[in-house]
Amino acid sequence: xxxxxxxxxxxxxxxxxxxxxxxxxxxxxxxxxxxxxxxxxxxxxxxxxxxxxxxxxxxxxxxxxxxxxxxxxxxxxxxxxxxxxxxxxxxxxxxxxxxxxxxxxxxxxxxxxxxxxxxxxxxxxxxxxxxxxxxxxxxxxxxxxxxxxxxxxxxxxxxxxxxxxxxxxxxxxxxxxxxxxxxxxxxxxxxxxxxxxxxxxxxxxxxxxxxxxxxxxxxxxxxxxxxxxxxxxxxxxxxxxxxxxxxxxxxxxxxxxxxxxxxxxxxxxxxxxxxxxxxxxxxx
Amino acid sequence: xxxxxxxxxxxxxxxxxxxxxxxxxxxxxxxxxxxxxxxxxxxxxxxxxxxxxxxxxxxxxxxxxxxxxxxxxxxxxxxxxxxxxxxxxxxxxxxxxxxxxxxxxxxxxxxxxxxxxxxxxxxxxxxxxxxxxxxxxxxxxxxxxxxxxxxxxxxxxxxxxxxxxxxxxxxxxxxxxxxxxxxxxxxxxxxxxxxxxxxxxxxxxxxxxxxxxxxxxxxxxxxxxxxxxxxxxxxxxxxxxxxxxxxxxxxxxxxxxxxxxxxxxxxxxxxxxxxxxxxxxx
Numbered sequence: 001x002x003x004x005x006x007x008x009x010x011x012x013x014x015x016x017x018x019x020x021x022x023x024x025x026x027x028x029x030x031x032x033x034x035x036x037x038x039x040x041x042x043x044x045x046x047x048x049x050x051x052x053x054x055x056x057x058x059x060x061x062x063x064x065x066x067x068x069x070x071x072x073x074x075x076x077x078x079x080x081x082x083x084x085x086x087x088x089x090x091x092x093x094x095x096x097x098x099x100x101x102x103x104x105x106x107x108x109x110x111x112x113x114x115x116x117x118x119x120x121x122x123x124x125x126x127x128x129x130x131x132x133x134x135x136x137x138x139x140x141x142x143x144x145x146x147x148x149x150x151x152x153x154x155x156x157x158x159x160x161x162x163x164x165x166x167x168x169x170x171x172x173x174x175x176x177x178x179x180x181x182x183x184x185x186x187x188x189x190x191x192x193x194x195x196x197x198x199x200x201x202x203x204x205x206x207x208x209x210x211x212x213x214x215x216x217x218x219x220x221x222x223x224x225x226x227x228x229x230x231x232x233x234x235x236x237x238x239x240x241x242x243x244x245x246x247x248x249x250x251x252x253x254x255x256x257x258x259x260x261x262x263x264x265x266x267x268x269x270x271x272x273x274x275x276x277x278x279x280x281x282x283x284x
Numbered sequence: 285x286x287x288x289x290x291x292x293x294x295x296x297x298x299x300x301x302x303x304x305x306x307x308x309x310x311x312x313x314x315x316x317x318x319x320x321x322x323x324x325x326x327x328x329x330x331x332x333x334x335x336x337x338x339x340x341x342x343x344x345x346x347x348x349x350x351x352x353x354x355x356x357x358x359x360x361x362x363x364x365x366x367x368x369x370x371x372x373x374x375x376x377x378x379x380x381x382x383x384x385x386x387x388x389x390x391x392x393x394x395x396x397x398x399x400x401x402x403x404x405x406x407x408x409x410x411x412x413x414x415x416x417x418x419x420x421x422x423x424x425x426x427x428x429x430x431x432x433x434x435x436x437x438x439x440x441x442x443x444x445x446x447x448x449x450x451x452x453x454x455x456x457x458x459x460x461x462x463x464x465x466x467x468x469x470x471x472x473x474x475x476x477x478x479x480x481x482x483x484x485x486x487x488x489x490x491x492x493x494x495x496x497x498x499x500x501x502x503x504x505x506x507x508x509x510x511x512x513x514x515x516x517x518x519x520x521x522x523x524x525x526x527x528x529x530x531x532x533x534x535x536x537x538x539x540x541x542x543x544x545x546x547x548x549x550x551x552x553x554x555x556x557x558x559x560x561x562x563x564x565x566x
Contacts, residue, residue: 009325148328171334192530198491215532222531
C-alpha cells in the first residue's frame with residue numbers, strides 16, 4: 001500500500017477528538033498524571049553513539065534508583081523500552097513489570113521509523129513485541145515511536161499488531177482516538193515543555209535540575225488550575241540516565257510528592273488512560 | 285529601491301501615553317514544520333507545531349483576555365482557512381489580524397514567482413475570512429530585499445519583518461514615491477528565548493526556562509518605561525501560539541503581563557494603529 005500524508009501533512013487515519021468539557025477521569029479525579037520514561041542506552045543504536053556509554057548509566061544503574069523511589073512514593077509509571085534494550089537488560093524489564101509498572105515499547109531500536117518500508121517496519125514492530133513478551137509474559141499494549149518520528153504506516157501497523165494505545169504525537173493535552181480500517185488506537189499525546197530531550201543530552205550543558213523542574217512545576221500549576229474547569233493531563237517524559245542521578249531524582253521525588261498532596265490527581269499508566277478512554281466513548 | 289524618509293513632524297501618541305507595547309502572535313496553524321525528505325514531514329516537529337491550532341491558540345487567547353491587552357495576530361492564510369473558529373475568536377476579541385504568508389513559506393528559499401503566488405493565496409484567504417483590506421504583513425524570517433516590493437505592490441501599509449530598530453520608521457519606494465511603515469520586530473520573543481523543538485539554523489532544539497525569560501522581558505520593559513518619560517518608546521513582544529500556548533510558557537506570559545499592568549500610561553496598541561500614527565507624521 002502506498003501512503004501519502006493528508007493534505008495538511010497529518011499522518012493517515014481519522015482523528016476523533018473528545019468534547020473537552022465532557023471528559024471525566026475515574027473517581028472524580030481532575031488531573032491525570034503520567035510518568036513515562038524513555039529507557040534506552042547505547043545498545044539501542046545501530047552504530048556506537050559518539051556519547052559512548054553515557055546513556056548506559058540509565059539501565060545499568062539509574063533505573064534501580066528510580067524503581068526504589070517510585071516504590072517508596074507508591075506511584076506507578078510507564079516505561080517505554082526498545083526491543084533490543086529489553087534483550088540486553090531482561091532483569092531490569094522484569095523488575096519494572098514485577099513492581100506493577102507498565103512496560104510499553106519504544107521501537108526495536110531507538111531510531112526513527114521514517115525510512116522503513118512497510119515490510120521492514122512490520123518486522124521491526126514484531127521483533128519489539130517478541131522481546132518484551134518474552135520477558136514480561138504478555139504482549140505490550142502501548143507504543144512510543146523513537147524520537148516521535150513515525151512513518152506513514154506506523155499507526156496502522158500498530159493497530160494491526162494489537163496495540164491499544166500510542167504515545168508518539170505531540171499535538172494535544174488530552175487523549176484522542178485514531179481510526180483505521182482495521183480498528184482504532186488511543187493516542188496519548190505528550191511533548192512540549194515536559195520532554196527531557198529538550199533540556200538534557202548533547203550538546204551540554206543542561207540546565208540545573210531545579211531549573212528544569214521549576215518549568216514542570218509551572219506546567220503543573222497551569223494544568224491543575226485549568227483542571228478545576230475541565231479535566232486535564234500532565235505527562236512527563238523522563239529518562240533513567242538523567243533522572244536516576246541524585247539531584248534529578250531528588251527533584252522528581254519532590255515533584256511527585258507535591259502532586260500527591262493535591263486533591264483529585266490520578267497517577268495513571270498508559271494503559272489505565274487508554275482503557276478508561278475506550279470504556280467511556282460517550283464524551284466523543 | 286527603498287530609502288528611509290525622515291518624519292516631517294513628531295509622532296503624536298494618545299495623551300498620557302508613556303510607553304507603547306506591541307504584542308504580536310504569529311499564528312501559523314502548524315505550517316512552520318520541518319521536513320525529513322522533500323515531501324515527508326519530520327513528524328516530531330510537525331506535531332509540536334500542530335499543537336498550535338489544536339490547543340495553543342486557545343490558551344494564549346485566554347491569557348491575553350485575562351489582562352485585557354490588545355494584540356496583533358500575524359496569521360498564515362492556511363491557518364485562517366483551517367482554524368476558522370479560533371480566528372473568529374481572535375476577530376471577536378478585537379485583535380488585529382495581519383498577514384504571515386500562506387503556508388509559512390520561507391521567502392528567502394523560494395523564487396520571486398513562488399513568493400508572489402504565496403502572497404496572493406494569503407491575500408485571498410484574508411479577503412475570504414475578513415472581507416477587509418489587508419494592512420500589514422510579517423514574513424517568515426528572514427526577508428529577502430524583494431519582499432518589501434511585494435508588500436507595497438499589494439497595497440499594504442506596514443511591514444514587520446525586519447529586525448534593525450526598536451522604533452517604527454518610514455520607507456519610501458523611489459520608483460513611485462509610495463510609503464511603507466516598517467515596524468521592526470524587537471529582540472523579545474518566545475521562539476529565540478523559550479526555544480523551538482527542532483535543531484535548525486535558527487535554534488538548538490533546547491528549551492529555555494520560561495520564568496527566567498519573563499524576568500528578562502520585565503527588565504526590558506522596565507527600562508523602556510523609564511525612558512518613555514522623555515521620548516517615544518516602543519516595547520514589542522513577538523509570540524507564537526505553539527510555543528507560548530504550552531502551560532509553562534503561558535504562565536510566564538501571564539506573569540509578565542500582570543507585571544506590565546501595574547504601570548500607568550502603557551498603551552497596548554495594534555500594529556495598524558502604530559502604522560497610522562507614523563504615516564500621519566510624514
